[in-house]
Amino acid sequence: MTRTFKAQAIATILGTTSDTIRRATEESGLDVQRQETGPRTRIYTIENVYELAQWRAQKKGDKKPKKPVVVTVYVPKGGVGKSTIAANLACIFPTMGLKTLVVDLDFQSNLTLAFGYDSELSHEEAEEDGLSHERVVDHHFGSLFPQWPQAMPLEEIIKKPFGEYGPHVIPSDVSLDNLDTIMTFEALESRNSASMFAKLISDGRTGKRPGVDLSSYDVIIFDAAPAKNRMTRSALLASDYVVAPISLEKFSTKAVSYLSRVLNEMKEEAGRCPELLIVGNFFDVTRTRVLNQTAMIRRTYNDQWMNSIIRRSEDFPKTLSSDTYELPLFLSKPNSPGAEDLRKVASDLLAKMGVL
Template structure:
């Protein structure tokens, strides 16, 4: 069940004041219900909040969009907070009024689950248990790629909108997405440029010339790539302007970062381009000497790549992201907490780093 918010929490999510939120409601016409008993205070739904964010973007723009950006969130090893970061960044970008699309490229579908969709649920099971059919994952990115068995589908059939039209949009995943990697492998064996297939797909969508596959309205597109170096991950990297790499400062892996750097160098040698590396320090523990040493080493070996703002270790993360799969991303589940505030800081700094704002 999705939560309801008081005006103070909404102000936190939108980065504004309580009085401003009340004005937004009055001027926008967004229908916000009031508490049924007791004080008649407003109770905002998640959709209400994203609707207000979109209205503010259109009517009182606080940010100027300099460029549309495609990024892949990728780490060569698991356990660094990649999917958690993707879900929260996608939510924050939408709270800022950015039209945001997140694409789950991991057939284990953890990002899909983070947005409330159980990829293993079938239509029959949903009907038997009274779950709305919209919550069932039937399509993924593979269904949008030319050459998919059974024919290419339309974006409108694939897109999920977990928090309404103005929240982050999702292209979900399930186990059958693994077939896309097989298709790309066969294409490569036949001498086709399979690595560029996803990049070509995204480029076509951004042009907006195909009504059934129009990505031109999005400001930010985020791929959540699997830790493995498969052809889907390589394709997403080639489609991207940036690769966002979470780095665990608690269990820093020199090999993982070196491996990613080598992957990008090889990619540039092969095709003449690669995304720009941006690293985000995760699980940061202030005042720990070892962590300072790791930050210094990263800054020295990869000048300018490490984001100045980091995500601290917090007990808030497991409480909202692993114990209850029905909870939305942390910035929506606990919007007034310290961890949510840090994630907002990271998102703003990341957008500046990528030149989006």
Template sequence: MGRKTFKVQGVAKLLGISVDSVRRDADEAGLQIERQGGSGPKTRIFTVENVFDLAAHRGRKYGLTPKTKRILTVYAPKGGVGKTTISSNIACILALLGLRVLVIDLDFQANLTISFGYDPELTPEEAATAGLPQSTCVEYHLGHLLPQWQQNGSVQPLAKVIKKPFGENGPHLIPSEVTLDRLEALFTVDAIMGKKPELAIARWLDEGLSGRNPNLDLSQYDIVMFDAPPAKNQTTRGALLASDFAVAPVSMERYSTKSVSYLADVIGEMKNTYSKFPQLSVLGNFFDAKRVRVAAQVIALTSKYPEAWMDNQISSSEEFKKVLDDDDGLPLALARPTSTSADELRAATRELVERMAMLNASAQKDGLRVA
């Protein structure tokens, strides 16, 4: 991943604050900010890590300690709806609000992990030969943290599994790689033995968020996010059952009402079986209000799921394709902070935070300013 930097104006846009606030808060936080070389004005140059450090400082300054911790799954029963792009951007924007974010890649294809700059296919030997840092490689995933993995190898402490692509105050990542697919086989064995594997992730989160296990202390995180694969399997069901909220991105370029109906049915089954279920939010992606098909789909979705349909949507944009070619390899919200797409992502994330009722009114007024 390249080294993206920002001037003060870019940082102000990312954090939704004034340029003067950026300068003042950076000084208050004691951040070590590089200055631009040359004979001209010594402009401050912020790294991505600097920006997240500043966001964390503002979170402490304005008391952005959530009223409650939340668990969120981003899931769509079909591929090609922009789910991983939505996940990576939401995770970054939440951290820019000063929240402590853990995002977990549940897809053995590891698209989210790759989007954060890691290479699940790279061996340590290949990394050394290519002159890449060993941290680029992925050795562990969620499976290595669960008791089920004892049948397949040793359970690892959280510190060995976690990745920090943007430093200590950016979103943290539990990555994925191809052997995560074995976890589903272990869950299937549990199902045959009547052990209710769909509850395994919920138990794991409860233990971690409570801080009872020193090797699995998740208590520092305000929000835990799952990026779930389209597969309709035990792992995905377990993440949904463990979650307070579920975001379902739908592609407005093609009809998605069946996918939302399927997810609503799954949530209904959970409600009837466990009396626990995530609250559903439907996020329109690839949105173009001028297209007749899109308008018809919005009518269908809002009629059937009026409370789930989000007020903010993400428009179709070439910007998403362009960032894939950038050397920086950053999610769009970081790579193109002044773009319309970034504005839309921030607005959608703000709506999610409000739906999750994580912050009190004064904290939202002082800290939740997403331009």
């Protein structure tokens, strides 16, 4: 969280030039530290990145969606880079001036960890290890529901790892699994648990739900678990789009065809379903199998396939753990091919959704 940048790195992140960044810094009056020794070069924090992005968007008068666009990142298969892509999209959208909320719906909490929060850490352990209590996860998405034993308002659940103008995060921990249990009881008592979830989001988008006002956001992202549980189905029902990352190295036709069936069933039963958008990951132009897989899925899912893909790269972390925490790639290595691909995917998704 202490990563700093020089003007050239900020220019890469915001898709502009170093001179533009320097002028924007001066015009905005942003308080940026300078190097203490040697040349008095400006040193930007991550918070500065998002402050500049917000200032530029306001100056240009960028149009915003009339209500938040809701997206679920989901595919019924693990190991496809789902949480990695969700975390990076959540970091990229605010650089385009979009106020973004990302919600971890997987009690394994990989996305939560991607933003530096440790779902296994207690306040006592943080104290003993000299860690900030901000890293501790006390509440999650389930805490927004009145059925939850200790229901909390949205503002007390949200974490802001990179300041007010960066992505806002609703983290997860293992107790989130209890929300699925609550929803099962709701269903057994003849109440539609999926509608309970969808109504919370629908009312929140229009500012009609006390304690859950989502109306100020431009984009809301759910990172759903690979399993088809009630939370995942409910997130899909509440969403406008489902972004399905697939591994082009180990592409499973069953996973995507299964998701297509789930969406068709949802449309028949509920009268609506999110629009499917497929993002290819781990693309390697040197591997014939990958090229064949890519051509095959483009033929089969031409309307749902996003032309921008993410190349296979060693820059993406192999594993996530609290001991080896790294910033999402878009921020940690903004000049990398992976970061470039992610930004292109984000832009194309927003264009497809009609946001940009």
